[in-house]
Amino acid sequence: MEFKDYYQILGVERDASQDDIKRAYRRLARKYHPDVSKESDAEARFKEMKEAYEVLKDPEKRSAYDQFGANWKAGQDFQPPPNWQREYSFGGGGESFGDAGQFSDFFETLFGQARGGGFGGFRTGGRMKGEDINASVTIPLEDAYRGASRTITLEVPEADTDGSVRRRRKTLNVKIPPGITAGKRIRLEKQGGPGFGGSPPGDLYLAIDFEPHPFYRADGRDIHLELPVTPWEAALGRKVKVPTLGGAVDLQIPAGSSSGKMLRLKGRGLSGTPPGDQYVELKVVVPPASDEKTRELYETLERGHSVNPRAKLGV
Amino acid sequence: MAERTLAGLRGIVLDEQVTFTLGELSHACGVRTELVVEMVDHGVIEPATSTDEWQFYGDSIVRAQRALRLVQDLELNWPGAALVLDLLDELDRLQKR
Numbered sequence: 001m002e003f004k005d006y007y008q009i010l011g012v013e014r015d016a017s018q019d020d021i022k023r024a025y026r027r028l029a030r031k032y033h034p035d036v037s038k039e040s041d042a043e044a045r046f047k048e049m050k051e052a053y054e055v056l057k058d059p060e061k062r063s064a065y066d067q068f069g070a071n072w073k074a075g076q077d078f079q080p081p082p083n084w085q086r087e088y089s090f091g092g093g094g095e096s097f098g099d100a101g102q103f104s105d106f107f108e109t110l111f112g113q114a115r116g117g118g119f120g121g122f123r124t125g126g127r128m129k130g131e132d133i134n135a136s137v138t139i140p141l142e143d144a145y146r147g148a149s150r151t152i153t154l155e156v157p158e159a160d161t162d163g164s165v166r167r168r169r170k171t172l173n174v175k176i177p178p179g180i181t182a183g184k185r186i187r188l189e190k191q192g193g194p195g196f197g198g199s200p201p202g203d204l205y206l207a208i209d210f211e212p213h214p215f216y217r218a219d220g221r222d223i224h225l226e227l228p229v230t231p232w233e234a235a236l237g238r239k240v241k242v243p244t245l246g247g248a249v250d251l252q253i254p255a256g257s258s259s260g261k262m263l264r265l266k267g268r269g270l271s272g273t274p275p276g277d278q279y280v281e282l283k284v285v286v287p288p289a290s291d292e293k294t295r296e297l298y299e300t301l302e303r304g305h306s307v308n309p310r311a312k313l314g315v
Numbered sequence: 316m317a318e319r320t321l322a323g324l325r326g327i328v329l330d331e332q333v334t335f336t337l338g339e340l341s342h343a344c345g346v347r348t349e350l351v352v353e354m355v356d357h358g359v360i361e362p363a364t365s366t367d368e369w370q371f372y373g374d375s376i377v378r379a380q381r382a383l384r385l386v387q388d389l390e391l392n393w394p395g396a397a398l399v400l401d402l403l404d405e406l407d408r409l410q411k412r
Contacts, residue, residue: 174326175323189327205377205380
């Protein structure tokens, strides 16, 4: 197994005081906490920090860890000394961290499994639920509209016959119901980590995210679309085709529209009770005067018009 | 590692279409009901109804679990966790614009 340099993980010197260690952990935890951080590797980083802090904040564990000395480097192949178990006994460390199977093999070999305990004594006693697992899946908007199935692969802890915990790969095929919106979570009861001592398994929470779409933007159940129109479609008012997730529909553009005008297609967003709407923002696209004919037409317009679009700007 | 495929699992979407009782919410978070009552008292989560028997919308599970992690990992108190969650929601909303 790989040696973990807990001092390096927290960014402190080996002779750092307990206060320094606490401060370093708090500062890093604020930055990398998965519920707060936008960093892509926040979850993995935070897990490492929690493990490092779990060891270094406890003087007994820290002094046991310290005897490996500064010669060990992170990632080096590590085996605990043969007399380790007899000299030190850490009866399942980490009473403040409830989730079993969270820490590395390195931690568990040295300090035992961080099992049980729980939320400052608030966790339901006796019936310790298995580990809840949070996962996420990114889907195209079309799949959110129609509903879809996704195969996801998770690593869940599983108790071996000898009671030790191993990570096992588990593949699930999950139905994504039509009308789901970005940021929502699907709860799959009892699909998380197994419970210990006859307690029920944990749950799986699957967070849904949308892939960026080439022209739609979702806001909850509403869909936003920027619709290019010609100056004459906007000025004269014309019926044009508009794409929606459910297929193209006709939209009447009111005469005298300008760029930025917002039109609503009721009920054409993501399904639900009530369904979302599609908002269409007009964007007038001006064809270039690239040939003689077009040029003449623009000049005719110019001659027939003395409108100043900048009047409100005082120029 | 062994592999096993389970076909076509249907979960519950945690939104305002589903509600949970106090007991169900506590169970989902793996905490005692007293702790959920504390969260309600501090405005971390809000019951969907004001009737005698509390019902919570699905998103309350997600919010309660996030609050629990924040309190535990960042040594926050309940009002602090509620404030962080509100600000994160606001940040999300602004970034979507």
